[in-house]
Amino acid sequence: MQACLNSAFLWNGIQSLGLTTNIRVHLNGDLSSQQFADNLLKLRNDAITPNNQDGCIAMQSIGRIVKTQKELKGGVFPNVAQHFIVYSWMCQRVILFPRNEDASVMNKQLLQELPNSVHVYKSIDTRCRINDAFNYPIEFLNTLGPPGVHSHTLELRIGAPIILLRNLHPPSLCNETRLRIKKLMTNIIEAPIVTEYAAGEKVFIPRISIIP
16 A cells, blocks of 8 residues: 555645546537536536436436437448448447447447448467366367457458557557458458548558457
């Protein structure tokens, strides 16, 4: 505990600063996004009045609730086959999921709406220590899906948007850089960058070694 920041002799002279403006909402000027950001801030500050009966907060006061993933997909990505060629349209949309399994289901549904054929990539899972061959067979490793690592089988289509999960070549190829697939080869993916920094730059993404 003596190594903690609040135990340092400088702690009494340190001023804690917090973020007060959502820069992304501020720059885009989107009223619905601004309202959503304000509601999240109110939720963080306990400024939303809970229900008098059970003490719960009604989710309708924070955002619009949908009943099915199909309704969610249609609201965020309507008519994908018609709009997917527009870079800006794809960059303005994203769906977040708390679990990789749910994200994979939505990804497959969106990929099915693209007109191009599917290209399947499979990871080459290996053990770090040869002595673990009996305890961790390859078939078991193929079933794992740790955070930040894609599943054993990766299905892609030309024109689909992808997000980089590693810093390959900063500042253009960094974590969360968005790209759009142009060509799928055996060991390389050709994709132009669609995010603001280095937008339009054509890059090649090879197979890389990943250790979770």
